[in-house]
Amino acid sequence: MAAITVDFQLCIIFILIWVFSLQCLSYFFFKKPKESHGEDCDLPPSPPSLPVIGHLHLLLSVPSHKPFQKLSSKYGSLLYLRAFNIPIVLVSSGSMAYEVLRTHGLNFATRDREVPIMEKSILFGSFGFVSAPYGDYWKFMKKLLVTKLLGPHSLERTRLIRGEEIKTFGAMLFDKAAKSEAIDVGKEVMKLTNNSICRMIMGRKCSEENGEAEEVRDLVTKSLSLVRKFIIASTVGRLLKKIGISLFEKEIMEVSQRYDELLEKIIKEHEENPNKKEDRDMMDVLLEVCADENADYKITRNQIKGLFVELLLGGTDTSAQTTQWIMAELINHPEILKRLREEIESVVGKTRLIQETDLSNLPYLQAVVKEALRLHPHTPVLVRTATEGCKIGGFYIPQNTTMVINSYAVMRDPNIWEDPDEFQPERFIVTPSKGQDNEKAYLSLNYLAFGGGRRACPGSNLGYIFVGVATGIMVQCFDWRINGEKVNMEETGDVTLSMAHPLKCTPVARIDSLASFESAEP
Numbered sequence: 001m002a003a004i005t006v007d008f009q010l011c012i013i014f015i016l017i018w019v020f021s022l023q024c025l026s027y028f029f030f031k032k033p034k035e036s037h038g039e040d041c042d043l044p045p046s047p048p049s050l051p052v053i054g055h056l057h058l059l060l061s062v063p064s065h066k067p068f069q070k071l072s073s074k075y076g077s078l079l080y081l082r083a084f085n086i087p088i089v090l091v092s093s094g095s096m097a098y099e100v101l102r103t104h105g106l107n108f109a110t111r112d113r114e115v116p117i118m119e120k121s122i123l124f125g126s127f128g129f130v131s132a133p134y135g136d137y138w139k140f141m142k143k144l145l146v147t148k149l150l151g152p153h154s155l156e157r158t159r160l161i162r163g164e165e166i167k168t169f170g171a172m173l174f175d176k177a178a179k180s181e182a183i184d185v186g187k188e189v190m191k192l193t194n195n196s197i198c199r200m201i202m203g204r205k206c207s208e209e210n211g212e213a214e215e216v217r218d219l220v221t222k223s224l225s226l227v228r229k230f231i232i233a234s235t236v237g238r239l240l241k242k243i244g245i246s247l248f249e250k251e252i253m254e255v256s257q258r259y260d261e262l263l264e265k266i267i268k269e270h271e272e273n274p275n276k277k278e279d280r281d282m283m284d285v286l287l288e289v290c291a292d293e294n295a296d297y298k299i300t301r302n303q304i305k306g307l308f309v310e311l312l313l314g315g316t317d318t319s320a321q322t323t324q325w326i327m328a329e330l331i332n333h334p335e336i337l338k339r340l341r342e343e344i345e346s347v348v349g350k351t352r353l354i355q356e357t358d359l360s361n362l363p364y365l366q367a368v369v370k371e372a373l374r375l376h377p378h379t380p381v382l383v384r385t386a387t388e389g390c391k392i393g394g395f396y397i398p399q400n401t402t403m404v405i406n407s408y409a410v411m412r413d414p415n416i417w418e419d420p421d422e423f424q425p426e427r428f429i430v431t432p433s434k435g436q437d438n439e440k441a442y443l444s445l446n447y448l449a450f451g452g453g454r455r456a457c458p459g460s461n462l463g464y465i466f467v468g469v470a471t472g473i474m475v476q477c478f479d480w481r482i483n484g485e486k487v488n489m490e491e492t493g494d495v496t497l498s499m500a501h502p503l504k505c506t507p508v509a510r511i512d513s514l515a516s517f518e519s520a521e522p
Ligand code: HEM
Pocket: 129, 130, 131, 142, 150, 197, 310, 311, 312, 314, 315, 316, 318, 319, 322, 373, 377, 378, 379, 382, 383, 448, 449, 450, 451, 452, 453, 454, 455, 456, 457, 458, 459, 460, 462, 463, 464, 467
């Protein structure tokens, strides 16, 4: 049957009709999970549910982290939910997260066991690393990422690239300050991270002149806006596909095609001019691995493309949104901004621009970044699947259960964090007396801004660099003016958390220009 592509609103109506008509038949479609596995433990406690659909109505709220947080504060930190008879377990405490991500880490090392619905797509398809099940391909790529692509040696090799990009960012801020023009912080930091990652991956800047940089930014924005549709397609869409209806396939495949053309061009350029020297970029490294007959795993061209799309998505928006939240918190807390500026001036001085090698000497800046990520994690819920049935918190978790770990709730748990909703970077300043407590908090996985266990973020060091340096320069060189008294901190987003009212503020230069710094730089 020919695939039919439907419009989003029509689709929602269709889904509702579909859901209701399924109600009566659902018991025949889905196997009922066992109430216990025969030993002495039961399923986790469950909030009241509706007949047939179970907890589906509780699972549909978007963004979900706050409704989930309410649910767990009322019913407990390990909850058994079901959509029809599909089992889902909601995890909302650091200790339970520890059991899932560490104690039983291997059993929960896969996000989703299903093959992605748009298998052949470069975006969200089956070539990706993020959606790959735990297995040979994932293990091979993970090793490559942490050793060669995002490891300390690679970050050192690409430091100058990021240094140049941060200067361009600084120059733009001085220009805006001279014209008294407001900037959209998220958008400008996105340009910075996007240009830096493109150069780290492809060895050259996507040029603003020929529209390539704009094309990459547009692709990233478009991809992020497709995430929700992809999730709908992956759940309800799976059933519809069986009768020939493909949700959002056309839209996703169009973006995939654009990525494919761009990346094919870059790969060909690299194949024609291979670089074996020390300054080779990520594409050179991957093509080398791809050509290596003795490599443990033979990666394909599409897997290279899939990985780069994920690095672009994983590395740009995360850091841009985080920097935006940090600046919003700093503007709302001038005393913290003042303390941070004093630290930067005492360590970096007043004659040169902050750079990434300064970050390790700026504990308060690090604390500001960690605290903003605690309150505003880019990915507020993490997902895993139980490969086998097991016991968590004394309860039985059936095989194939989807585990939803609410990192937002974990990082605002009042039993762990004092004044959990307050922005207090001091809590991350390690003092000899607090040192062990902080260590404990990390070890028990109460801090999940970069996820946890085997699938934790491999780009966290690079993320800290982007966010730390961008925040550093914005605090070191400028005061910030906003319309009104306070920044509105309302949240929005679906699977990611962003500001409902993107931060727009005007820089007021504290020094003459970037040039007065540059001459003093080492
Ligand atoms: C402030 C910046 C960043 C934040 C807050 C962040 C956060 C996260 C989170 C929460 C996860 C999911 C972890 C889990 O499921 O346990 C993740 C995964 C991932 N991140 Fe990041 N990230 C950031 C920067 C980066 C950067 C710069 C890159 C690379 C360029 C990157 C690449 C990835 C990849 C490839 C994964 C998937 C890991 C896997 O499936 O094994 N991230 N990130």
